[in-house]
Structure formats: C-alpha cells, structure tokens
Amino acid sequence: MGPYGSDSTTVSSTACSGPEIDAILTGTGYGLSTSGPCHVANPDYSIPFNPSDVTTWVDSMLTDFNSTSTGNLHLQPIPATWTDQICSPLNPTDSSPSHALIAQQRKEEEDSGIRLVHLLMTCADAVQHGSTGLAAGMVDEMRVLLSRVNTLSGIGKVAGYFADALFRRLYTTETPLSVTDHEVLYHHFYEACPYLKFAHFTANQAILEAFEGYDRVHVIDFSLMQGLQWPALIQALALRPGGPPFLRITGIGPPSPDGRDALREVGFKLAELARSVRVRFAFRGVAANRLDDVKPWMLQATHGEAIAVNSVLQLHRLLTDPGTTPAPVDSVLEWIVGIRPKVVTVVEQEADHNKPTFIDRFTEALFYYSTMFDSLEGSRPHHQRQMALAEVYLQKEICNIVCCEGENRVERHEPLTQWRTRLTNAGLNPVHLGSGAFRQASMLLTLFSDEGYCVEEVDGCLTLGWHNRALISASAWRVPDADVSPDDDSSVIASNSNNCINSNNISGSDDNNRISM
C-alpha cells in the first residue's frame, strides 16, 4: 500500500468526472465495487439503514456485553464508556427461531468487533512505547480479523480505517492532500451530512445579526474553499428590510497549483450571484499556506465598516503540542482582536484530539469518528459515491491524527471549553447565539435527516451531534467596545513573493462588472 498522497493524480479544475474521482479513491487505497454495497455471505442477512434500530441494538448490546465475560480474551479491559459508543446498524430486533444461525453469526461478528477494538488499543499502546515490531504483528492480526468482519458498516468500517492509519504510521510517510482534491472531498462531505451546513448557517445568522444597521460590511473568511457559505449570506443581505449594504468578502485560501487562481474564480461567481440579486459587492482573495502568514494589512480593513471574521474548522490548525508556547493561534487571535471586528464566528470539531499522549488521542479519535461514521450511515443511504468520498474526507482527518506528528499534524481538535478559555484570554467576549439560529438549525435537520441528529445550546453556543454526542460546535465572539473605529490603515499593498501571497480585487456593481488587480 503506497502513500496516499495524490501528487500523481491530475484532478482538473474544470471537471471532476467519474474516472478522476476513482483516481482519488484508488490513490487512497480504495477500489470501489461496481455492484453497490455487498452483503455478508448469508443471503438472508440484510444490512438495514434504519437508524431508529440503532438504539435498540445498543441496548441489547449492553445487556449482552454485561453478561459476557471478557476475561478469556486476555487483553486489556474495554474502557467502560466504549459500550455506550458502539453503534452499528446490525439489526438484532429479529429474534425468531429460524434466524438462530444469523444470530450466531452476528454474535461472532460482534465478538470480532470487540476483539478488533482491543487489538487497536493494544497496538496503539505498542506504537506509543516504540515497540514497532509488536505493533506490526498486531496490524497483521487486525487485517485477518477485518476480513472476517463486515467492513462496510459499523465497527468494522471504523476499525478498518484506524488499522489502516496505524499501518501507515508504521510503514509509510504522509504526503498531504492536494488543494483540489481536498476541495472535492470537502464538497462531498458538505452534501452528505449536515455538519458543514450547520456551521455555515449558524455562522451566517450571527454575522447577519452583527451587521444590522451597517451600510458597509466586510467578511473575512479564513478558508474560502468553494465559497459555499456566502450565497446564503448574500441572499439574506439582499432581503434585508431597508435594502442590502455594500458587502466585501476577503477570502483566504492556499495558493492553487498549476497557475490556476481558484480564489479569483470563486470570487467571480460570488460577484455574479451578488449582481443578480442586486447587492453591491467586492471580493478580494488572499493566498496563504498558513493562517499565521496572513498579516492584517493584507485585509485592508477600512474605517467605518463592520467586520466579521469567520473561521470554520481553521483555528485548530494553528495549535501546537499542549504546553509549548507560544502557539501560532495566539498571534492570529491577537491581530483578529486588533482589527476590532463586530463578530468573530468560530466553528470547531467538538473533540479532544490534541492530547499529549498518543494512546489518549487514539482512543478519543476512535470514539469520535465511530460516532461520525455512524451518523453518515444513518443519514441518506443513497448517493453511495458521495458517501464514499465523504468518508475519504474523514479518513484524511483520521490519518493526520494517527500518523502525523509535529508541524505535519494539523488536525489538533480541542473541545469547546478549551476554545472558550483561549478566546476569552485573547480578549474576546462571547455572544449568545440567538434562538433564531437554534430554530434554523433544527429546521436544517428536518430537511436533511430526521433521526439521530441533535442540536443543543450550551451557554450561548450551539452544538450538533449524533445520539447525544456533540460532534461540532459553533460560537460567536465580539471585541469589547467594538464601536470604536478601527485604525485607518492606508498602507499600499505590495505583493510579497516570499510567502506566495497575492491578492486581487473583484468588484461587482449593478451596472457593470469591473475587475481591478
């Protein structure tokens, strides 16, 4: 199994057709079957996708588990919380005598699943202690087990990803994903489940409320991607009673390979949309590989405009190993406070994947991504390719957490409580997300899936989770006395070739589209 970096795949920016998607997937080690999900050998054994069965299964799992002795497996005991987290769509509700054989097979699968989890923990422990030989042996053992377990859903699937990640940690070096591939995966993840939509709509609601009464507004997006968050904001501003303000968006993103200017293309599309709904609009792209390469002068914050800073799943990339100070995030938070925004919207994964010890991170990630994969299966079961790519998106995160260290490990998720402390220490005050945001989030869930997802309000922040486990959190912050006018920065923007930063301006107006560089 080679490294899964996609340098050799050329994913065109203009079309991402079937063969190219396949190329991404093959590059990551996945070959897709042409016949849809395959079933376990027994033809009577079907894999239902009805998530309402999961809670029944979990209950029966817990009663079964408590009565089964695990002592004879001679392995570490399963952490007590694990049994609460195992969610598999294997359906136990049918208990008629003619299905005794199926029940037994299922029991064996469950036992294999439990054994897999044991092996994963033990292997991770071995990796942490540097016993690579022992770890390698366990990886082989896991592969054998995986061949006997249904890896298309439930615990088998998640265990498969984690075993794969351990394998990569031991044998291969990580190559980061190309920008285009990441965007494709992000888009499929956006479509397959409500997490990113929740992030965008909740942040937009907070931004809308902060922009009330201002005639000139400026949004700074820490990760533009394909700009999916902004059409909704443009539309909402277009419908604002009293008319839309003049909207500026500054989109930050990595420089695109092969001379393409992805930021500019997205900016064009946004300008076109703004023009069709008659919102005065200007766009600016700032290309930077890392957020801490961005300096406030590049954003051209001007006097009298209301600024919103939007960070969706970006701040955790600026963290370092706990205990090492200063972290890049602190300098970024400092300049955020310095430009005196009206609102800072922060969306982060609700997980603790930045713990100092490997085994702790591994365990946390195992719980988190099990729930995450379970929710993916629970929502729309069709669109298999979309689901597959959404899973690859998550698989990349898993690999980064398990395989990478130091600067390469960017998926340093921290829970909301820690972010609260960090942001408060930086000088930001929390803003209560109103009930409007909560109701919109609830409505989003009814539109896209109706079982299992839950929105909760925690101290003015919103979290979206699956079966009472919060997976993503959204919060809003402001600078105290933000009505003080920002410093007027009239320095000329010069292009700094050192950090591959370039910026371009796209303005749209009712009459014509002017593009100025």
Added chain:
Amino acid sequence: MKRAVSPDSASSKKIKTEEPASPVPDLTEDLLYEVLRRADERTLGSAACVSSRWRRLAQDERIWESVCLRHWAALGCAPGQLRSVVLALGGFRKLYISYLAPTVPSRSGASRRRWSRDELQMSLSMLSVGFFSGMMGGSMGKLPPGRRI
C-alpha cells in the same frame, strides 16, 4: 294518443341530457390562469400533467409566488425585493418544491401549514446555495445526478 309526460321523467331526461360529455371545458389562457391561481399545490401538480399548455400555465412563477406567500409569515422586506431575489435564484416553484414542501411530513398538512420566518430563511438559504452550486458546475467536483459507482 298523446303520451303524458310526467314532470319527473321530464326533469330526469333534462338532467341526463345536461350532463357534460367532455370533462374539461375549453378555457382561454386567461381564465385557466385565473383558475389555477387559486388552486392548491397538489392540484397544480396534477394540472401540470394534463397537457403541455396546462403544464406551462401550472408552472408559471406568479402562481407559485402566490402559493408561497399564502403560507408564510412576513419576512419584513418589500414584496418586490423578495420577488426579484427569489426569481434570480431559481424561482418560487423551485423554492417550494425543493425546500419548503419537504419540511412537511404529512400529506394533508401542506395546504394548511404556515411556515415561520426561520423556516423561510432556511429555505431561501438552501435555494441560494443550490443556485450557486449550479453556477459553479463541474468545477465543484459534483457528479452528475444519474452517476452510480
């Protein structure tokens, strides 16, 4: 001999001959439009299946605009403002069918339901994202709808 025609048979004969032979009267476009304008969503759906002429009328944006406005709370903006934005982003019919109707779980609830401001804003957001995705086309890595593995 004159046959006595009883009033009953006369009236029943009368009723029989007055029964319409063809169920669909040949209305002019204006009249048809006025009728459809007052119809509910399900009727509009059925009407669109009758003929291409009926389909064209049943899918008229003005009709669907009144369908939407019938059911929702005020957004606070001027109607002209709302109209120009929704038409630019795909239209009222698309808004209703793709984003408002799916929120109603039961069949019978649709015609009586009133959407709240938040639900409307959510639907409008989804409409704008859908429109934008369509604009981006292939560069978003989106697969054509019929594609399977």
